[in-house]
Amino acid sequence: MYLLGYDIGSSSIKAALVSIESGEKIAVVQSPAQEMEIHSPQPGWAEQHPDTWWDNLCLATKKLLEKTGAKPAEIKGIGIAYQMHGLVLVDKNHEALRPSIIWCDSRAVGIGNRAFDEIGHERCLSHLLNSPGNFTASKLKWVQENEPSVFEKTHKFMLPGDYIAMKLTGEIMTTASGLSEGIFWDFKKNEVAGFVLDHFGFDKKLIPDIAPTFSPQGKLSKAAAAATGLAEGTPVAYRAGDQPNNALSLNVLEPGEVAATGGTSGVVYGVVDKPKYDPQSRVNSFLHVNHGVPPHTSYLIPHTSTRIGILLCINGAGSQYAWVKQQIATDSISYFDMENLAASVPVGANGLRILPFGNGAERMLGNRDIGSKVNNLHFSRHSRAHFYRAALEGIAFSFVYGMGILKEMGLNVQVMRVGNDNLFQSAVFSNTISNLVDSRIEMVETTGAVGAAKAAGVATGFFSSVGEAMKGGKVLLAYEPDSSVNGVYEEAYRAWEMDLREVM
Numbered sequence: 001m002y003l004l005g006y007d008i009g010s011s012s013i014k015a016a017l018v019s020i021e022s023g024e025k026i027a028v029v030q031s032p033a034q035e036m037e038i039h040s041p042q043p044g045w046a047e048q049h050p051d052t053w054w055d056n057l058c059l060a061t062k063k064l065l066e067k068t069g070a071k072p073a074e075i076k077g078i079g080i081a082y083q084m085h086g087l088v089l090v091d092k093n094h095e096a097l098r099p100s101i102i103w104c105d106s107r108a109v110g111i112g113n114r115a116f117d118e119i120g121h122e123r124c125l126s127h128l129l130n131s132p133g134n135f136t137a138s139k140l141k142w143v144q145e146n147e148p149s150v151f152e153k154t155h156k157f158m159l160p161g162d163y164i165a166m167k168l169t170g171e172i173m174t175t176a177s178g179l180s181e182g183i184f185w186d187f188k189k190n191e192v193a194g195f196v197l198d199h200f201g202f203d204k205k206l207i208p209d210i211a212p213t214f215s216p217q218g219k220l221s222k223a224a225a226a227a228t229g230l231a232e233g234t235p236v237a238y239r240a241g242d243q244p245n246n247a248l249s250l251n252v253l254e255p256g257e258v259a260a261t262g263g264t265s266g267v268v269y270g271v272v273d274k275p276k277y278d279p280q281s282r283v284n285s286f287l288h289v290n291h292g293v294p295p296h297t298s299y300l301i302p303h304t305s306t307r308i309g310i311l312l313c314i315n316g317a318g319s320q321y322a323w324v325k326q327q328i329a330t331d332s333i334s335y336f337d338m339e340n341l342a343a344s345v346p347v348g349a350n351g352l353r354i355l356p357f358g359n360g361a362e363r364m365l366g367n368r369d370i371g372s373k374v375n376n377l378h379f380s381r382h383s384r385a386h387f388y389r390a391a392l393e394g395i396a397f398s399f400v401y402g403m404g405i406l407k408e409m410g411l412n413v414q415v416m417r418v419g420n421d422n423l424f425q426s427a428v429f430s431n432t433i434s435n436l437v438d439s440r441i442e443m444v445e446t447t448g449a450v451g452a453a454k455a456a457g458v459a460t461g462f463f464s465s466v467g468e469a470m471k472g473g474k475v476l477l478a479y480e481p482d483s484s485v486n487g488v489y490e491e492a493y494r495a496w497e498m499d500l501r502e503v504m
Contacts, residue, residue, distance in 0.1 A: 002026065002075045003462070004061075004230075005453025007242065008053050008082040008160050010102055011035040011264050015060040016449035017068055020076065020462050023472060025450050027068050031060040035322070039099065044106040044360060044369060047099035050088050050163045054227075057164065061228040072231035078168065078220070079238035079456035081245035081448045082161030084181050087139040092155045094166060098147065101139045102160075104265070104315050106361035106369055108138035113367070115141075116281075119199055127186050128193060129277040129285035129308070134361060136182030141200045156208050161239045168228075168236050169218025174208040180287040181241050187275050187287075213289050214238055214459040214466070237459035240289045242448055243267050244309050248289050249451025250417040250444050251470040253307070258416050260441075262423025265359070266317030266395060268403055270310050270411045282364040282405050283312045289455070290466050310411060312402040315359040316372060317395050318423055323358070324391045328384060342389035342428045347485070348492035349386045351376045353499055354394035364402045365504065375499050389428060396432035397496045403437055413439045420476055421447050427479070434479040435489045441479040 001021070007014040012035060017026040036056065039047045065072065085103040090096055101107070112132040116124055124131055132138050136159065144151045158166065159178045166172050179185045179192060184207070186193040197204055211217045217236045225232040240248065247259035247269045255273040260266075277285050288307040329338060357365065358372030374390075403413060416433075418424040420443050434441050454469040463469035 002070055003077050003079070003453040003457045004075050005079045005449040005451065005456065006057060006081065006164065007447065007449040007452060008057070008080065008164055009242065009264065010038060010048060010083050010104075013053060013056040013060050014447065014449040015057070015064045016447060016453050017064055017070055018450055018453040018457075020457060023454065023469075026070070027064060028447055028449055029060050029063045029067060031056040031063065038102070038104075042107075046102050046105040046360065048102055049099045050096045050160070053160065053164060054167050058227045061230060065229050072229060072234070075230060075234055076462065077456035077460040078234060078236045079452035079454070080161045080164055080236065081240055081242050081452040082159065082164065084159070084241035084243060085135050086160040087136050087143070088158045088160060088163040089143065089150065089154045090156055090158065090163070090166070090172070091153050094170070094172070096163070097150050097153055098143070100160060101142070104360040105139070106134055106367075108142045109134045109361050109367045111141050112138035115199060119195065123195070125277045125279065125281070127188050128183055128196070129187055129275055130183055131281035132183050132196070133281060133284075133363065134367060137184055137196055137200060140202065144201070154206060157206050158208060159241070161241070162208060165217060165236050165239055168220055168224045170221045171218035172208045173211045173217055175213045175239060176210055177213050177240060177244060177287040177289055177291065179207070179210070185287065213240055214455060216459060235460055238452060238455040240452070240455070241286075243269050243311055244286065244289045245451055245455070246419065246448050247271065247309060248455060248466070248470060249446045249448055250419065251473055252417055253288075253290050253466060253470070258411070258413050260399070260416050260418050260424070262317050262395065262418075262429065264318045266314035266399055266423070268312040268399060268406065268416070270406060270413070272308050272310060272411065273306050275306070275308055276310060276409055278405060278409060280366065282366065283310055283402065283409070284363065285310050310406060310409065312406060313363055314356070314395070314398045314402060315362055316356040316398070319359045320356040320372060320395060321391055321423065324388065328387055338388045339426050339428060341385035342392055345385050345389050347488045348495070349390040349393060350381055351378070351495075352382050352386045352390040353496050354390045355500060355503070356391070356394040356398055364405060368504070370503050373499065373503065392426055392429045393432055393492065394496065395423065396429050396436075397493050399433050400436045400493060401497065401500070413437055415439065416441045417444050418442070419447055420445055430479040432489060435481045435486055436493055438481045440481070443476045443478070444473040445476050446473050
C-alpha cells in the first residue's frame with residue numbers, strides 16, 4: 001500500500017509515492033521537465049494559470065504510476081504541499097476566473113502598506129503577527145479595486161493548494177494555517193480575522209470552509225480519477241504551504257528547530273512556541289502545520305500546544321541562479337560544472353559581488369524592489385567562474401542577512417536541516433552560510449512531496465502521530481563551520497552588506 005504526495009511549485013509539479021509499510025520513498029517525478037513559465041504582464045507582476053498546475057499534476061501522476069507500476073487502488077491517501085500566498089478565484093461552477101496572482105507578485109504592496117497604517121500597526125502585529133503586506137488578502141483587494149467584474153463573479157477565493165484539492169475532490173476547503181499565510185487569521189481570537197474582512201470590504205462567504213490540516217478533506221471524484229489515472233474515492237487528507245510542509249518533511253516540528261530551502265525562492269523557517277512577530281514585518285509568522293497537534297501521540301487527541309513558524313523569504317534565490325545559467329553559462333554547462341568552476345576561485349570571487357534581489361519586492365528589505373545589482377566587475381580579472389561564485393555567495397549572503405533578523409527575535413540557529421534537491425547541494429553556497437552563522441547544516445534525504453505523502457498517512461490512520469510519520473530521515477551529508485576560514489567569509493560578507501546598504 002502507498003501514500004501519494006504532491007508539491008505544487010511555481011517551477012514544476014512534483015509527485016511522490018511512499019510505501020506505507022516501510023515509510024520509504026518509492027519514486028518522485030515532476031512535470032514539466034523544464035520550468036513552468038511565470039507570466040509578467042507588467043513589471044512586478046507574476047501570474048500562472050491554475051489549470052497549468054492541474055494539467056501538470058495529471059501528467060506527473062500518470063508518469064509516476066507508469067514508472068512504479070503501482071495500482072491506483074493501492075494508494076490510500078493523498079497529501080498536498082503548495083506555493084504559498086497565491087490567490088485563486090473561482091466562480092460557482094468551480095472555474096478559475098483569472099490567472100493566479102502568485103507569491104512573488106508585488107502589485108499589492110501599496111495596498112498592504114495602506115492597510116497596515118489604517119488598521120494600525122499594533123493591532124496588525126498583535127493579532128495577525130504580520131503587516132497585511134503583499135499577501136493574499138492584499139491581492140484580493142487589488143482584484144476588487146482593479147477588476148470589479150471578476151470580483152463580482154467570485155464564489156470563493158483560495159490558495160493554490162486549495163484549488164488543487166478542489167480539482168481532486170470537488171470540495172472547496174482551506175485550513176487555518178493557510179488562512180494565516182494569507183493574513184486572514186486572528187491569533188488572539190483563534191478565528192478568521194473579521195476586522196481584516198471589514199477593512200477590505202470582503203464578505204465572509206468568500207472564505208472556504210475550514211478543515212484541520214491533518215484530516216479527511218474529501219475523496220477523489222470520478223472526473224479527477226479519469227484525469228489522473230487514480231482510483232475514485234481515494235481520500236485527500238492533508239494540505240499545507242510549501243515552507244511549513246518542507247519543515248514538516250525535515251522533522252522540524254518543535255521550538256528551536258530550523259529548516260531551510262534554496263529553491264526558486266530562499267527560505268529559513270524556524271519554530272517557536274508562542275506568538276512572535278517582527279515589528280518591521282521583515283519576516284513573517286504563521287500557524288505551523290502541527291499547531292495544536294501533538295508530535296508523538298494520536299493527532300486526534302485534543303491538544304493546545306502553540307506552534308508558530310517564523311518564515312524568512314528571499315525571492316531572488318534559485319531564480320537568480322537559474323537566470324545566470326540560462327543567460328551567462330554556455331549551453332553545454334551544467335549546474336555541476338558551474339559548481340566546480342565556482343569552487344575554483346577564492347571566497348569573495350576576487351571582489352565581484354552580486355545583490356540577488358531581482359524577483360520582485362523583498363519582505364526582509366521592507367517590501368522594497370531594488371532589483372539585482374552586479375558590483376565591482378573588472379573585465380581583466382573576472383571570468384564566468386567568478387560570476388558563478390559571486391551569484392552563489394550573493395544568495396548565501398542574503399540568507400545570512402535575514403537570519404540576523406531571526407536572531408533579533410530570539411531564534412538562534414544551531415542546526416539547520418535542508419532537503420537534498422535545491423541550492424544546498426552546492427558546497428560553495430552551504431559552506432558560506434555555515435561559516436557565517438556558525439551553524440551545522442544537515443542535508444536530509446527527503447522532499448516536500450514525500451513529506452506531504454507521509455502527512456496524509458497521519459490523517460488516514462496509517463501513522464499514529466506526526467512524529468512517527470516523519471522520523472527516520474537519513475542525513476546524507478553535513479556542512480560544519482570552519483573557524484580557520486571565518487575571516488575571509490566575514491570580509492566578503494561585510495563588503496556585500498555595504499553594497500546593500502548603499503541601495504537601501
